[in-house]
Ligand code: DOR
């Protein structure tokens with residue numbers, strides 16, 4: 001199977017008119033003029049750019065007993081439409097993905113239902129016997145929620161396991177001992193980062209702070225950067241929205257203030273906040289609207305248009321978006337991806353930087369058809385999403401392809417170019 005894609009390419013050496021040839025799922029050649037081989041897709045046109053396939057390293061695809069909120073099929077259809085070629089799924093499902101047997105079931109289900117590629121995180125188990133080699137072979141990282149003081153005996157074992165197996169430790173860094181009633185102040189985030197960074201210093205695991213939300217958190221992060229292997233991501237809502245206190249914008253960590261948004265944007269631009277994720281967290285609208293309803297909202301279908309709109313307004317560069325949504329996640333997760341060059345997986349995201357429209361959640365592929373961004377005017381549209389050389393989203397239609405565990409890119413990549 002060979003696919004040649006032609007147009008304006010975003011390569012590690014800058015934008016260039018040319019072709020990418022993807023053979024058996026891997027980028028074989030990039031050049032100005034390639035002999036067309038196999039199927040050909042031409043994305044000529046003024047505002048069109050071919051980006052390395054986007055990777056969202058923080059999504060909740062639900063399924064299992066929460067399939068009424070989202071399942072692998074609908075969640076990854078949302079990913080395909082949103083321009084995402086790989087999505088990495090969080091383990092706070094029902095049941096939780098924190099035993100080997102649930103992890104195996106999860107992978108099997110994802111292989112049957114996902115239309116783009118997926119990665120999996122493992123949750124901290126209840127028993128240390130679950131921390132087996134096979135877990136490390138199926139996962140891209142360990143997801144940690146900070147325990148209350150004194151809680152979490154197995155957490156230590158899990159962190160050591162992550163250090164040994166070189167699994168990324170992805171942390172929701174709010175320290176619950178700083179919550180006051182319903183308030184979750186930025187101090188909770190800074191304290192959570194401090195606690196985890198101290199443990200990383202001791203145990204040596206790679207620490208990743210996910211959905212960083214505050215200036216205080218970023219300042220704490222910067223204090224540790226030189227001493228441990230530390231990275232972070234933030235989400236479009238922390239860059240664009242300010243706390244309103246209504247159910248639709250309820251998310252944990254909460255939305256914060258204008259100065260937090262400004263600091264986080266500067267962090268992304270300077271590469272101190274390496275990645276941007278959606279934290280796609282679908283819930284049924286009725287649950288969401290209850291007074292103590294859950295946090296989170298769908299994000300896969302709004303993330304890229306929102307970021308491209310920031311590019312249009314000069315608040316981010318296209319290179320910064322590619323770095324945060326493709327290169328950095330690939331590198332943090334250890335995947336041969338995120339660059340249009342020979343030897344990387346054949347994942348591409350084609351966008352039109354000129355097309356303007358309003359965000360309309362009724363058109364979402366996600367089961368959650370609402371968004372705090374609904375009605376907002378954006379400029380930048382996904383035209384095509386290519387996963388391992390196969391178009392999964394093209395001309396407004398999502399194709400029913402079969403996704404694979406992106407963990408396998410590591411070995412497959414070595415084999416393809418041996
Ligand atoms: O807002 C949130 N939603 N924060 C979390 O930590 C979990 C997530 C979810 O799973 O819905």
Ligand code: ZN
Nearest residue numbers: 058090279281
């Ligand atoms: Zn989340």
